Amino acid sequence: MIAASILTSRALAPIEQVVSQWRNFVNARHATARLVQVLALSAVAQRPTQLPLPTEKLTLEWLFTGPDARRSPVVFDVNLTLNAGDGLGIIGPSGSGKSSIARALVGVWPVLRGSIRLDGSELAHFDPVRLGAAIGYLPQTVQLLEGTVADNIGRFSASHDTEAILRAARAARVHDLIVTMPDGYETRVGENGSILSAGQRQRIGLARALYGDPFLLVLDEPNSNLDMDGDQALTEAIADARGRGAIVVVVAHRPSAIAALNKVLFMREGRQVAFGNKDAVLSQISAPPTIDRRQSA
Structure with a gap:
């Protein structure tokens, strides 16, 4: 009887393990179903009328923005117009709303009131996939994805346009740096660019922002980790972008970041x-x- 009891417990052990994990399995299945529903709801429907990509101007009209429509805005009543070739430096004390404007310009934060318009049309009127190709963004904290340098510059595009990748790297003045890496453009950057220095990540992030010659280029503190040579390369890249008719918006703390800007x-x-x-x-x-x-008298 003892032997039978031992054998029975050993035989039933896998079943007991399945039963003990059954709740986790059911929860995972329900979570997967919810995730599928959310992704289906967020799918962007194909727009029947495609607006041409912007080439002329950017307008902010009474812009209010913030991280969430359920919370109070952090930016109020911003009004300005920029034309092709203009460069705008956004300056001010910490916490004044500079980066908030940058996030709104690229669609990361919602427009709570007012509007952001490209060539007269609101951002929401454009197909987001097509518009994404016309906007370059370098966030304050540069995050690279696991993959090669070329993958990150080319935004992991399935087409892997080598000429466009090289053009962006040269525009960012980072080509000479990349070719000295162990595998050149095929060097793997590691998780979040861990094998690169902060300055290298920032310069490769700039090349990613310049990929495809975007019309609107938004750079949030793009020289925070750059040395003197990197600063000069950034100034030249901004001047080149303006020269081809792009609008460049730079959030800046250091004066050198606005050297090539006119507004x-x-x-x-x-x-x-x-x-x-x-x-x-x-x-x-x-x-x-x-x-x-009169008051001091």
Whole structure:
């Protein structure tokens, strides 16, 4: 009887393990079903009328934006117009809403009120897949995906356009750096670009933003990890992009980031304080406050 009991318990052990894990299995199955439903709801329907990609101007009209429509905006009443070839530097104290505007421009954050328009059409009117090819974005924290340098510059496009990848790398002045890596453009960057330095990640991220010669180029603190040579390469890349008719928007803390730009937007506490020609705005915000002699008398 003892032997039979031992044999029976051994024979039933796999079944007991299945039963003990059954709840996890059911939960996983339900979670998968919910995920499939969510992905189906988020699928973008093909638009019957395709707008041409923008080539002329960017307009912000009474823009309010923030991370979530259920929360209060963090940016209020921003109004400006940029034409092809313009370069805008967004400056201001920390927490003034600079990066928030950058995220709204590329569609990461929603427009809560007002509008962002490219050639007169709101961002939502464009097919997002097509519009994505016309926008380049370098976020404040550069994240590269597991894959090769070429994959990351080419945005993991199935076409793997070698000429476009090389053109973007040369535009970012990072080609000479890449060819010195162990496998050149086929060097694997590791998870989140772990084998690269912060400066290398930032320069490859700039090349990714320049891939496909986008019309709107949004760079959030693009020189935060760059040395003097990297700063110079960034300035030249911005000048080249403006020269071909792109609109370049740069969120900046360091003055060198706006060297190749012609306009400045100064933000404070989420609000637009000044916008216009770079020299005029910089003079305005650096001027000492005017003292009212009648009140001081």
